[in-house]
Amino acid sequence: MPEVMFRKDHNDKLIFYVAKKDLEETIASLEFESPEKWGGEIVLSDGQRYYLEPLPAQPKLPITLRVKRV
Amino acid sequence: MAAMTREETEALIQEVLEIYPEKAKKDRAKHLAVNDQGLEKSSKCITSNRKSLPGVMTIRGCAYAGSRGVVWGPVKDMIHISHGPVGCGQYSRAGRRNYYIGTTGINTFVTMDFTSDFQEKDIVFGGDKKLAKLIGEIETLFPLNKGITVQSECPIGLIGDDIEAVSKKAAKEIGKDVVPIRCEGFRGVSQSLGHHIANDSIRDWVLGKRDGDDSFETTPYDVAVIGDYNIGGDAWSSRTLLEEMGLRVVAQWSGDGTLSEMELTPKVKLNLVHCYRSINYITRHMEEKYGIPWIEYNFFGPTKIAESLRTIAAQFDDKIKEGAERVIERYKADYEAVIAKYRPRLEGKKVMLFVGGLRPRHTIGAYEDLGMEVIGTGYEFGHNDDYDRTLKEMGNATLLYDDVTSYEFEEFVKKMKPDLIGSGIKEKYVFQKMGIPFRQMHSWDYSGPYHGYDGFAIFARDMDMTLNNPCWKQIQAPWKKPAANAEDAQRAAGGL
Numbered sequence: 001m002p003e004v005m006f007r008k009d010h011n012d013k014l015i016f017y018v019a020k021k022d023l024e025e026t027i028a029s030l031e032f033e034s035p036e037k038w039g040g041e042i043v044l045s046d047g048q049r050y051y052l053e054p055l056p057a058q059p060k061l062p063i064t065l066r067v068k069r070v
Numbered sequence: 071m072a073a074m075t076r077e078e079t080e081a082l083i084q085e086v087l088e089i090y091p092e093k094a095k096k097d098r099a100k101h102l103a104v105n106d107q108g109l110e111k112s113s114k115c116i117t118s119n120r121k122s123l124p125g126v127m128t129i130r131g132c133a134y135a136g137s138r139g140v141v142w143g144p145v146k147d148m149i150h151i152s153h154g155p156v157g158c159g160q161y162s163r164a165g166r167r168n169y170y171i172g173t174t175g176i177n178t179f180v181t182m183d184f185t186s187d188f189q190e191k192d193i194v195f196g197g198d199k200k201l202a203k204l205i206g207e208i209e210t211l212f213p214l215n216k217g218i219t220v221q222s223e224c225p226i227g228l229i230g231d232d233i234e235a236v237s238k239k240a241a242k243e244i245g246k247d248v249v250p251i252r253c254e255g256f257r258g259v260s261q262s263l264g265h266h267i268a269n270d271s272i273r274d275w276v277l278g279k280r281d282g283d284d285s286f287e288t289t290p291y292d293v294a295v296i297g298d299y300n301i302g303g304d305a306w307s308s309r310t311l312l313e314e315m316g317l318r319v320v321a322q323w324s325g326d327g328t329l330s331e332m333e334l335t336p337k338v339k340l341n342l343v344h345c346y347r348s349i350n351y352i353t354r355h356m357e358e359k360y361g362i363p364w365i366e367y368n369f370f371g372p373t374k375i376a377e378s379l380r381t382i383a384a385q386f387d388d389k390i391k392e393g394a395e396r397v398i399e400r401y402k403a404d405y406e407a408v409i410a411k412y413r414p415r416l417e418g419k420k421v422m423l424f425v426g427g428l429r430p431r432h433t434i435g436a437y438e439d440l441g442m443e444v445i446g447t448g449y450e451f452g453h454n455d456d457y458d459r460t461l462k463e464m465g466n467a468t469l470l471y472d473d474v475t476s477y478e479f480e481e482f483v484k485k486m487k488p489d490l491i492g493s494g495i496k497e498k499y500v501f502q503k504m505g506i507p508f509r510q511m512h513s514w515d516y517s518g519p520y521h522g523y524d525g526f527a528i529f530a531r532d533m534d535m536t537l538n539n540p541c542w543k544q545i546q547a548p549w550k551k552p553a554a555n556a557e558d559a560q561r562a563a564g565g566l
């Protein structure tokens with residue numbers, strides 16, 4: 001259950017960052033990205049998959065959240 | 071030597087690895103790579119931030135060095151206690167050349183060494199009492215200090231002292247910040263973890279100090295220079311450019327910086343990050359907590375400076391954008407003159423680098439401005455994200471080496487025959503004795519600044535005076551020179 005910081009980079013791409021693991025990847029897809037549901041399965045651009053318990057609203061980025069490995 | 075092809079570079083790596091035992095070979099192979107600009111992610115070609123191999127000569131430092139030496143050390147109005155035996159602090163004292171303004175020993179303390187000088191009895195009975203006493207003495211002798219940090223050396227973590235409790239108590243007594251830092255040298259694989267620990271301690275003990283206090287008057291143009299340690303005056307020659315384009319620099323982290331500047335940083339509009347490796351953690355934190363965006367910039371050489379000034383300006387209104395153009399225009403004649411003077415003397419020369427946080431990639435542009443080419447580069451303690459940022463800066467088929475061992479470095483140099491090497495003091499004399507021009511690129515070889523337009527002029531001069539120094543022609547022993555005639559040969563052989 002790594003702690004992940006989600007942020008937008010300068011090109012407005014969603015970035016997945018885990019300080020402990022030096023992992024800085026763009027998020028290729030996020031399952032739910034609507035105003036009332038945000039999260040679900042995350043696919044990184046290098047193919048790794050994680051799962052984020054969906055949030056009831058779109059969070060203010062950047063934000064640090066716990067995710068699960070899939 | 072002509073540029074090497076991908077196959078040649080790969081063959082070179084194999085050849086150099088040959089000497090290692092099987093297991094070591096496998097490990098080191100992951101840290102050596104041929105650059106491929108086509109790749110987006112460095113993890114596909116190179117492994118970094120791993121423990122160095124036992125038995126090889128590595129060039130790394132320890133976590134204490136990362137915290138005491140790099141991040142906290144330059145904060146000039148605080149006193150940084152090297153807590154533990156005397157050596158760690160004394161042998162690293164003042165070596166980094168972080169310039170600062172102030173009267174040393176009165177209101178600034180950067181080049182001084184404060185240590186608790188652990189003895190056997192402190193190891194056996196614990197050093198907490200000594201630390202408390204030391205803080206009291208500091209307060210009496212140097213009352214103008216603004217705060218104290220306790221930088222743990224290895225033994226502190228081993229004997230289980232409670233420096234947090236002592237610091238909290240002392241902070242109350244003296245009414246100033248006392249920051250305990252768990253940066254014992256054995257933590258992590260290099261100084262890099264020390265940077266992270268130092269960042270975290272700033273986050274936990276300093277940054278929130280002025281939350282809810284709006285007495286500081288802000289402007290829409292407030293920025294902080296983050297990750298410039300003012301080596302030889304680097305931060306000053308950067309700061310002037312930013313100010314000339316109309317920005318207000320509220321804080322310098324941490325070269326020539328102060329505690330109150332750090333406390334005010336959460337009030338700025340934008341964080342400008344130079345050394346990403348050592349300080350990105352705190353800017354990420356500030357982005358999350360205070361909503362302050364951050365961008366990386368590069369002030370080495372006119373091409374990168376102009377690019378960076380424009381990217382920074384793009385975050386602000388037209389006034390700043392015009393300001394950036396004005397600054398670039400204003401220095402144009404200067405840097406063109408520098409290039410006109412030095413480029414013909416340096417054109418086509420090949421450089422190999424092996425340095426720390428940002429220089430293995432940031433200085434490439436400055437060399438290219440002078441017509442030189444970087445054919446190999448590597449980081450002492452870089453992580454994946456550093457190599458990600460390096461792939462595009464380096465030419466195709468150039469060599470990347472992570473945490474290079476002194477054996478590998480020497481072999482690469484012998485084969486690739488660079489005209490100039492930029493690395494640290496431990497490498498300097500080895501390569502100079504091999505007859506290769508060398509610049510010490512950690513503290514600019516007692517020169518600098520190298521940042522900004524003013525710094526570029528010094529950079530170009532230094533590279534020229536090193537590379538074109540007549541001494542390199544004298545380096546071969548007379549008896550190894552091909553004799554010009556028989557008489558000379560006889561004399562050389564001792565026969566006349």
Ligand code: SF4
Pocket residue numbers: 132133134135158222223224225254255256
């Ligand atoms: S490794 Fe430990 S003993 Fe050595 S310099 Fe670092 S803190 Fe001091």
